[in-house]
Structure formats: C-alpha cells, structure tokens
Amino acid sequence: MTPTDVTRTDTTSTGETVLVIGGTGKTGRRTVARLRELGVETRSASRSGDTLFDWADRTTWRPALDGADAVYLVPLDTSPSPTPAFVEQAVAAGVRRLVLLSARGVDVPGYFGSSYEDGGPHAEGEKAVRSSGAAWTILRPGWFAQNFSEGVFLDGIRAGELALPAGEGSAAFVDADDIAAVAVAALTEDGHDGEVYELSGPRALGIADVLDEIAKVTGTRAAYVPVEESVFRAGLVAQGLSEEEAVLWTDAMRPIRTSQEAPVTDGVRRALGRPPRDIADFVRDAATEGAWN
Template sequence: MTQTYDASPAQSPVLVLGGTGKTGRRVVARLRELGVETRAASRSGQTPFDWESPATWAPALEGAAAVYIVPLDTEPSPTPAFVEQAVAAGVRRLVLLSARGVDVPGYFGDSALDGGPHLRGEEAVRSSGLAWTILRPGWFAQNFSEGVFLDGVRAGELALPVGDGRAAYVDTEDIAAVAVAALTEDGHDGQVYELSGPRALGVADVLDEIAKATGGARASYAPVEEAAFRDGLVAQGMSEVEAGLWTAALDPIRTSREAPLKDGVRRALGRPARDVADVFQDAAAEGAWG
C-alpha cells in the first residue's frame, strides 16, 4: 500500500532533480508559482546534486517530502540506490520521468536495449513503498527549439536517419504540468502516464510548422542511412557506443512506433495535449531560431 501525501506547505519542500533541464526547470517554475517550497537540484544549482557523486544525494534529500526524479540514463542505473536513500530520508512521494516504450521488447530496435535503466528505475519506485507516479513521454517537441535538433534547424538542414517515420512529439510544458499535478494533487498515486502530443508528424512536417511559426524559410530535411549517421557522430568525437545508442534512440521515430497517440495528458490534467504548432509559436516569440 502506498503512503498518502499532502502537498500543503507543511509537507514541503519538493526536490526536483535536473532542476535546470528541459522538464526540471519547468517543474520548478510551476511549483514555485503554486507557492510550494522547491529545491532545484543540479550539479551547479543552489542545491548541489550529481548522479555520479552519491555523496551529494543525502544533503539534497534531507527533509524533502517529495522528489521529481530525472534519471541518469546509464548502466548500471543509479536510480534504485537513490530511491533507497529517499526512503531512508523520509520522502513520501516519488514522481519518475521515464520514457515511452521502455516496457515494449524491441521498441528501440535492438534487444540489447530492452530492460534498460529506465525500466529498472520504474521497478525501484514501484517497490519503494512510497506513493509514486511514472511519466512516460515520447520525443520532446522542444528538441527542435532548444535541444539536439536545434543546430540543424538553424543551419537550414536537419539530417536524421528516420526516413518518413512519424512521431507524436510532446510538449515539455505538458510533461511538467503532469509532474506538478502528481506532486501536489490527490488521484495520481500508482499511475503510469503515457504522454504524447495530439498528432503524429514526420520531420518534414515539423519543419513546416517551424517555418509557419517563424514566418521564415523552411529548413530542409535530409534523410540519411543509419550507418552514415552513426559514422558522422563518431567523426564529431562521440564514442562508438554512444553513437550506437543515439542512433538506436531514433529508431522509434523511423519505424513510427512514436506515432500512436497517448492519453496521459488528458487523464492527468483533464485537457488535451498541446500541439506542436502552439509550442513553436511560443518558441518563435522567444527567439529560439534567431
């Protein structure tokens, strides 16, 4: 049986790992808008936290009532050990950022990636005895405006090994909103929220939406073979292992495994997920593409 959690100020603070990252900083902002005492934890933040330095975990956890966990996606996963420390520290609620498809064999196109660190993190929070909620978002819409695809869009050509594959890119603001609801409201205990946007798009379609939002020229999409893409990453200084993992991570887009729409945003928030057109309008207003 999970424990109950009261998000009143007396039950603060909430510890947010990755407090300066894409979802973490948005979770921090929303919590603070609600008046919830919040610790934004990162390697260089006000609350020091480093997944690779376990000595930083206990000070960050001290007195925390709830934790938003943005895990380190490495082997072996440090999440189970962190969850053990959270339980020992008296934390009462965990909200874990996982990933879409982690429980689907072959989702990433390579059986060697089945049962990876995200799934072990899920198993750890489920068995913790604490109140828990798991978020499984697909690819972020913001990867085109502030993430890994941004440089290609700005340069006018985005080269990816995803063919005509489609994905229902999810707004990181929606992810943050669901996380905050799970951290501060009743009714989310034991829930796994699969999160996607409201429509599936190919990369060329996404670039069309960015052009509409900016009123500028459309960046071109250049499909490339997986081997060439992987070799290009290695030539840029990435290790063979990292390049292989990064290429495999794109496989769910290439195969359109990311295309089916999920209802997690509506189930958690009672409203539809935001469309990429709205996401990109906001990003254009903030000067994302110059």
C-alpha cells in the same frame, strides 16, 4: 498556465518540500517554475542548480534529500542505472512521494533496438520506484518537441539542414510544458498514486512536417535530409561522441523511423483533464523566445 494546470491540493499548507532532480533540464526547470508559482518549497537539484546534485558523486545525494518530502526524478540514462540506489536513499531519508520520468516504449521489447534490452535503465528505475514503499507515479513521454528548439535538432535547423535517420516515419511529439504540468499534478494532487501516464502530443508528424510548422512562423525552412543509420552514427562520432553514445542516439531515433512514436496517447488528458498542447503551440512559443534566431 491554463486553469486546468492549477493543482487542487495546496502543498504549502502542509509545508512539504519538493526536490527536483535534473532541475535545470528541459522538464526539470519547467517543473521547478510551476511548483514555485504555486508557492511550493522547491529545490532545483543538479550540478549547476541551487542544490548541488551529481549522479556521479553519491556524497551529494543525501544532502540534497535532507528534509525533502517528494522527489521529481529525472534519471541518468546509463546502464546499470543509479536510480535504484538513489530511490533507496530517498526513502530512507523520509521521502514519501516519487514521480519518475521514464520513457515511452520501456515496456515494449525491442523498442529501442539492441541498445536497451529489457527496457534498459528506464525499466530499472520503474522497478525501483514501484517497490520503494513510497507513493509513486511514472511518466512515459515520447520524443520531446523541445528537441527542435533547445535540443539535438537545433543546430541542424539553424544551419538549414536537418539530417536524421528517421526516414518517412512520424511521432506525436510531446511538449515539455505538458510533461512538467503532469509532474506537478502528480507531486501536489491526490489521485495520481500508482498511475503510469503515457504522454504524447495530439497528432503525429514527420520531421519534415515539424520543419514546415516552424517555417510557417519563422519564414525560414530548414530542409530535412533522411540518412542511413551508419552515416548518422559516424557523424556523431566525428562530432566527438563515443561509439557507445552514438549507437544509443541512433537507436533512439528508430521509434520515429518505424512510426512507433506516432500513436496518440491519453496520459495528458487523464492527468490534467485537458488535451495535450499541439506542435503549433510549441512552435509559436519557442519562436517568441527566439529559439531559431
């Protein structure tokens, strides 16, 4: 953790408790770790976390919320979204601050193709926190760098060939560590209420460029193979995904192919007072942790 990541407000002095929904996920577990390093009373909530939480089982919601003062909310990416109902319960339970993980492009018509009209479940979640009556902050990250190390791209990289419908497009992939740092700042500092942080990395790269960065560190390069959307979608179905899930994943790739994810945004700098982490920093750390072994 860099000095600029250390928050200015000591929440332990007020005895506040933070609930992290999705506490075992990419951004959630990093947020939990940072909060606990700061001495903040933190609950990691998920189906496998230390606090039981299941989006599909609403009986788990209220016990998880009991006594929580602030919530980092990683939503369920389905429509209709359960986020509005959860937000209503959270405020009724006494939660005073909500930090929502949304998505880049939620306010851009057609950003994700036909899958998410009018912003889909992320737009529903944003509307809910804005009208909740609680203090709120919205995070809109683009594609995570960690998809190459612990996400949907990892198996292809390990197999030596990453086939995606991304064409020659590019994206300013954002490090999940930066997303977590912004989440912690919004949960524990003053000055973030009512802010919408568009989060990206410091430069745009194509899929092949990221694979080059990985090769520089690991010595092994996976090949990038551009494929048609229909081929990619059929492959996902063959792997066991439903047709609906396959369409969602395929449409999610579209902003990379069209380079809508390429523009660099200022959210990390505005929230933390420093530039975002570069893809080279991410690759170095992920390699040290054995991501591509």
